Amino acid sequence: MSVNEIPLSLSAEQLITQVPGVVFQFYRSHEGHMAFPYMEGGGGTLAHIDKHQLAHDANNALEQLTGTDYPKLMSAIERSARWMLPLTTRFRLALPGRKILWIAVSATPEPTPTGVRWHGLMMDVSDQVLEEQRLRKLCNTDSLTGLPNRRRLMVQLTNLASLSTRHGTPLSIMMLDIDHFKRLNDRWGHLQGDDVLKQLATLTQSLLRTEDMIARLGGEEFMAILPLTPLKQCHQLADRLRQRIASHDFGVGEGQVTLSIGVAEYRCGEPLTTLIERADQALYSAKDVGRDCVCLLP
Numbered sequence: 001m002s003v004n005e006i007p008l009s010l011s012a013e014q015l016i017t018q019v020p021g022v023v024f025q026f027y028r029s030h031e032g033h034m035a036f037p038y039m040e041g042g043g044g045t046l047a048h049i050d051k052h053q054l055a056h057d058a059n060n061a062l063e064q065l066t067g068t069d070y071p072k073l074m075s076a077i078e079r080s081a082r083w084m085l086p087l088t089t090r091f092r093l094a095l096p097g098r099k100i101l102w103i104a105v106s107a108t109p110e111p112t113p114t115g116v117r118w119h120g121l122m123m124d125v126s127d128q129v130l131e132e133q134r135l136r137k138l139c140n141t142d143s144l145t146g147l148p149n150r151r152r153l154m155v156q157l158t159n160l161a162s163l164s165t166r167h168g169t170p171l172s173i174m175m176l177d178i179d180h181f182k183r184l185n186d187r188w189g190h191l192q193g194d195d196v197l198k199q200l201a202t203l204t205q206s207l208l209r210t211e212d213m214i215a216r217l218g219g220e221e222f223m224a225i226l227p228l229t230p231l232k233q234c235h236q237l238a239d240r241l242r243q244r245i246a247s248h249d250f251g252v253g254e255g256q257v258t259l260s261i262g263v264a265e266y267r268c269g270e271p272l273t274t275l276i277e278r279a280d281q282a283l284y285s286a287k288d289v290g291r292d293c294v295c296l297l298p
């Protein structure tokens, strides 16, 4: 028997109930009234949904969407309706029992005399979204310390620098480097060195504000970004941090782990490389004058 001759065992209606997604028709009138005249499939996904209600009125149900999902979905619908472009977006659907599903929507618009009608499919993509989130976190995190890495830090610094330029608010950074870390590794071993890095990450993070960010740039070098903080305040904070580290016992004896820190303040509109270069130079000065201290350049 050729493939063409294999008989269809299901009608289209039966087939839709087996599809791993919800096949729907969505309608929005020119006045903004919304409804799902047709909704089928998706296995158990629709079990708790009142299809009858949605067939008449979907406005209320859509307004219940989580967080910013409602305005995001509405603007996707608006864009699709205005330009007759395919509607593709994602939103979160809260199920009874606090479980949240990520739903991906893909639909084609069609103008009608009274509004726009879409024909489309909604799929549960929760597993994919969780995997994307896991990979994104992996890309942005230093695996040893769990701190943000250089890539994540640069994104944050770019955003904060543009806010600082726009609003004229202060922004400072600290470049931190452990002193004689090679000596520590040589004496106590690499594993103990790793443990010092991890403890240092936890301790410094606990000493900063939640809106600050500290990242591991690599090796024994870290950088902190302090929004809304002028240089003088950043210098004081850096010195408090330095003292706290110097008096902490990391398991290798008190005073055995010290930090040299260079601080710099963002100058409105300057390239970030220039800001980082200034903090780096300040860090070199701190190393030059004997380590375990904080320096800034004039």
Ligand SMILES: Nc1nc2c(ncn2[C@@H]2O[C@H](COP(=O)(O)OP(=O)(O)OP(=O)(O)O)[C@@H](O)[C@H]2O)c(=O)[nH]1
Residues within 6 Å of the ligand: 144, 177, 178, 179, 180, 181, 182, 183, 185, 189, 190, 191, 192, 193, 194, 197, 218, 219, 220, 287, 291
């Ligand atoms: N344990 C451990 N050591 C690391 C890691 N990354 C880099 N290092 C070590 O850090 C040391 C850095 O040495 P140097 O660059 O000479 O700096 P230092 O000994 O701290 O000297 P100063 O910075 O001048 O005070 C090297 O021995 C690296 O092997 C890491 O992830 N774990």
